[in-house]
Amino acid sequence: MILEKKKIFNDFAASKGLRSTRQRDIILDIFLSTRQHVSVEELYLKIKASNPGIGHATVYRTLKLFSEAGLAREILLHDGQTRYEHAVAGEHHDHLVCTGCNSIIEFEDETIEKLQKDIAARHGFLIKNHKLEIYGLCAACRQ
Amino acid sequence: MILEKKKIFNDFAASKGLRSTRQRDIILDIFLSTRQHVSVEELYLKIKASNPGIGHATVYRTLKLFSEAGLAREILLHDGQTRYEHAVAGEHHDHLVCTGCNSIIEFEDETIEKLQKDIAARHGFLIKNHKLEIYGLCAACRQ
DNA sequence: TATGCTTTTGACATTCATTTTCAGTTAGTT
C-alpha cells in the first residue's frame, strides 16, 4: 500500500517530467507515516527531526505535488493552518470537526453526495469538488 | 427591512453595553447596501470612498460585531479572504462556488440538513454549525 | 453644561502562514 502510493507518485512525476529527489522521497515516506489531517508545520517538524536540512518551502511545494498526484487532499479547517490527509482515488469522505478537542470524525453519505449532484444539475453547475464540514462537540467533549 | 436590521443591531449593542458610534452606523449602512459575500477589503474600500477616516481595524472589528448580533455570517472560501453575507435569523443556505467567474449560487436543501443531523446523532456529536460548499463551473463558465 | 470615567477609534506595528526570490546544488541526458 505504501509501495503502491510511491508508485503513484513516481508515475505522476514521470508524466510531468519531474525529477526524483532525496527530499521528495523523504517527505513522502514521512507523510505516509503520519496520521490523517496533519498540518504542514507538524509534518515539517517531524521531517526536520530526522532531516534537519529540509526547508519549509520544500515541504509546502512537495505537499502540493502530492495533492496534484492524487495522494493527498488539502483540508482547510477554521484554524488558519492548511492540513493534508491521505487520499485514495475514487474515495471521498467529509468531516465532523470537534471545536472542543480538535478531533475529526470522518464520514461518508451516499445520499448527501447524490443530492449535491442533483442540486448542481438543477443549476447547470459542473462539480469539481466539494467540502462538507460539520462543526460542534464530539461525544467526549459534550461531557 | 433595513430599519429592522438596524434595530437588531441596536438591541444587540444595548444588551452588550456597546456605544452607538458614527462609524458603526456608517459601516452597517454600507454593509446592508452591498451584495452578498462581500470581502472585508471590498467593503473597506467602499466605506473609505465616502468616509476616508474609517480604518481597517474598525471595519474588521465591526463586522465581527454584526456576526455576533446575527446580522452577518462569515464565509471562508478558498481565496484566503474572509467574506460576509447578510444573515437572517432562522434561515440557512449553502453555496455553489464557481471557480471560473467567482460567482456564488445559494441553495437550501432540507434533506441534506436532515441527513447531517442524523450523521451527527449517530456519532453522539452536537452540531454548532456547518459549511457545505460545492466548487466547480457555473452554467455560463462551462460555455 | 461641565466633569469624569470608559469605550472606541485609527495609525502603526506585529503576527503568522504561505509564497517568492535567487544563487548554489543536483538529476538526468548527451
Place this chain on the structure above:
DNA sequence: AACTAACTGAAAATGAATGTCAAAAGCATA
C-alpha cells in the same frame, strides 16, 4: 565529463488579520 534544466533552502516578501496605545468620543452624573 559536460551540459542544462529542475530543484532546493535561506532569507526576504507578502498579505490578511490582530494587537497596541494615545487621542477622541460617548454617556452617565453632577
